[in-house]
Amino acid sequence: MAIAxxxxxxxxxxxxxIGTSVHLGPLLVIAPTLTASxxxxxxxxxxGALAExxxxxxxxxxxxxxxxxxxxQLIALAVLSALVVFVCYVRERHARELSRLRSVAEMAQRAFQASSPDALLQEIHRDLLVHTCEQLTDDAAFLIIERTPSRHPHRPHLVSQADGSPSF
Structure with a gap:
């Protein structure tokens, strides 16, 4: 920002x-453009507002x-600054979407690499803890996983212990 x-x-x-013989004002568009990078x-x-x-x-x-x-010059600088701000916003939004997609892709890849349904459930539990900053209790994780439709024919429910608690 200091450079801008x-x-x-x-x-x-x-x-x-230098007076009115040369107009350098249009060069002010460099500042918001550089900042957006x-x-x-x-x-x-x-x-952009400071340049204006x-x-x-x-x-x-x-x-x-x-x-x-x-x-x-004032109108052109305002329009170009607004355009650069819009492009910057779109770039950040796409970066957030890409980050979310990477997270899902990593989880899907681990799911395909899981050696058993139990290992997959442990991976899901770990991912839930990571995405909730470890604020998720085991009971809440169990409820989330339990309400997710299971397609495993031998595991219609996650409860396997005699006292009814989940097996993680």
């Missing part, structure tokens, strides 16, 4: 310093906010 802020300040100072949508939006504020300051020093050139 330094870019905003440098571009604004140089643009104000390593940060989330919120931080990218903040940097810097462009407003530049416009005030170079003829006011009502010139066609400055209005076009």
């Amino acid at each position: 802020l330094a870019l905003i300040v440098a571009i604004a100072v140089v643009d104000i310093g 390593f940060a989330g949508p919120r931080l990218t939006a903040v940097v 504020a810097a462009l407003l300051i530049i416009a005030i020093f170079h003829g006011g906010l009502t010139t066609t050139n400055h209005v076009a």
Whole structure:
């Protein structure tokens, strides 16, 4: 973020310093774009807003906010910043989905590698504990597994001990 802020300040100072002959304001779009490469949508939006504020300051020093050139630059920067924030949001959402899918794929792979139904149930129990940060009691895990339809012909119920407790 420090690099993006330094870019905003440098571009604004140089643009104000060199006068109206060269317009560097459009370069401010670099800051939110760069930020999106390593940060989330919120931080990218903040940097985009700061770039927009810097462009407003530049416009005030170079003829006011009502010139066609400055209005076009402000609109373009706002639209591009919003687009970059949206792309960043979509990227993060896809990363979360991919993480969930990897977790399911790993569990499915372990299920196919399980040597017996008991080993599979132990794997499921461990996965439930991991996904609930070990806040899941054995009774709750048993209820979750018990309510999951069983397709194993010799194991219609998970209760195998004489006192009725689950066998994990």
